[in-house]
Amino acid sequence: MSVVRAAVAILQRPDGQVLLAERPVGKPWEGWWEFPGGKIEAGETPFHALVRELREELGVEVEKATPWMLRRFDYPDRKVELHFFIVRDWQHEPRSCEGQQLSWQHPTALTVGPMLPANEPILAALSLPSIYAISNAAELGEKAFLNRLQSALDQGLRLLQLREKHLSADGLQRLAEQVLKMTQPYQARVLLNGDVDTARALGFSGVHFSAASLMALSERPQQMLCAASCHDARELAHAQSLALDFVVLSPVLPTLSHPDAPVLGWDGFADLAHESSLPVYALGGMQPEYLEQAWQQGAHGIAMMRGAWG
Ligand SMILES: Nc1nc2c([nH]c(=O)n2[C@@H]2O[C@H](COP(=O)(O)OP(=O)(O)OP(=O)(O)O)[C@@H](O)[C@H]2O)c(=O)[nH]1
Numbered sequence: 001m002s003v004v005r006a007a008v009a010i011l012q013r014p015d016g017q018v019l020l021a022e023r024p025v026g027k028p029w030e031g032w033w034e035f036p037g038g039k040i041e042a043g044e045t046p047f048h049a050l051v052r053e054l055r056e057e058l059g060v061e062v063e064k065a066t067p068w069m070l071r072r073f074d075y076p077d078r079k080v081e082l083h084f085f086i087v088r089d090w091q092h093e094p095r096s097c098e099g100q101q102l103s104w105q106h107p108t109a110l111t112v113g114p115m116l117p118a119n120e121p122i123l124a125a126l127s128l129p130s131i132y133a134i135s136n137a138a139e140l141g142e143k144a145f146l147n148r149l150q151s152a153l154d155q156g157l158r159l160l161q162l163r164e165k166h167l168s169a170d171g172l173q174r175l176a177e178q179v180l181k182m183t184q185p186y187q188a189r190v191l192l193n194g195d196v197d198t199a200r201a202l203g204f205s206g207v208h209f210s211a212a213s214l215m216a217l218s219e220r221p222q223q224m225l226c227a228a229s230c231h232d233a234r235e236l237a238h239a240q241s242l243a244l245d246f247v248v249l250s251p252v253l254p255t256l257s258h259p260d261a262p263v264l265g266w267d268g269f270a271d272l273a274h275e276s277s278l279p280v281y282a283l284g285g286m287q288p289e290y291l292e293q294a295w296q297q298g299a300h301g302i303a304m305m306r307g308a309w310g
């Protein structure tokens with residue numbers, strides 16, 4: 001079976017809504033909804049195909065697009081390789097140039113459908129915010145940590161990993177209760193870096209696996225968010241085969257918490273992130289102002305420990 005390569009655009013407005021299009025009459029899967037985009041022609045890069053398709057289908061000029069995920073999917077009659085880009089800057093109001101219906105939609109509350117089957121995990125991935133904070137109560141002290149957590153929530157933090165390996169079971173339960181009570185009104189999601197049963201019992205939204213526990217895992221837990229720490233292609237491949245929700249890839253830059261770990265650098269990070277079919281957060285030496293750069297290198301966002309609580 002031949003492989004169809006396509007460039008696909010998530011046009012994202014500042015309010016988080018994304019543009020969807022109904023596949024026009026006469027094309028395969030007519031009436032199904034998709035993101036704008038189309039086939040990569042011979043001699044084209046995915047980015048050039050994206051620019052051309054958006055001009056042809058929507059009359060928009062892409063100003064900047066950041067590579068996001070590479071999704072492979074098998075339809076009964078064809079294999080597709082979808083190069084997704086996030087586009088936040090463009091010129092002209094999108095208009096229907098091929099008679100297709102267009103609709104701006106919140107990724108978590110679609111009012112149109114059905115979506116092309118290959119796109120299901122894409123919507124879940126879009127609901128993940130750009131910043132993933134990692135707790136640092138061990139260093140800050142619990143009281144200071146909870147204060148800083150409160151201001152981070154007020155400033156928009158919606159995804160957090162509780163990683164406090166020094167705590168006893170009782171200590172962890174006490175801290176978890178406080179953190180979950182604080183994050184709940186914000187609908188922020190909190191993952192426990194620990195075991196699945198504890199995460200469930202304490203009411204976490206999900207679990208974050210260390211690289212070692214990821215490699216020992218043969219099936220992902222259901223009905224909870226699952227993330228993992230990865231450092232190389234092998235770990236990433238395993239996270240993808242388990243269809244986890246996202247990964248963090250580290251260390252991108254030198255970091256105090258793992259001073260001896262070999263650093264990927266932005267180039268090493270980009271090589272792995274570009275091939276990934278999962279959202280990848282850059283971790284290691286990150287600061288909030290690195291987000292734009294991380295996006296350019298194929299990251300979904302950035303993960304931070306010290307940088308999140310400054
Ligand atoms: N554009 C787009 N294509 C997608 C998405 N998801 C997905 O599986 N695909 C698949 O990727 C391929 C893209 O082809 P397309 O039909 O949009 O290509 P095109 O605009 O060049 O159309 P044409 O060659 O019929 O003129 C199709 O096989 C389509 O089913 C999506 O979200 N957007």
Ligand SMILES: [Mg+2]
Pocket residue numbers: 036037038039053057
């Ligand atoms: Mg198309």
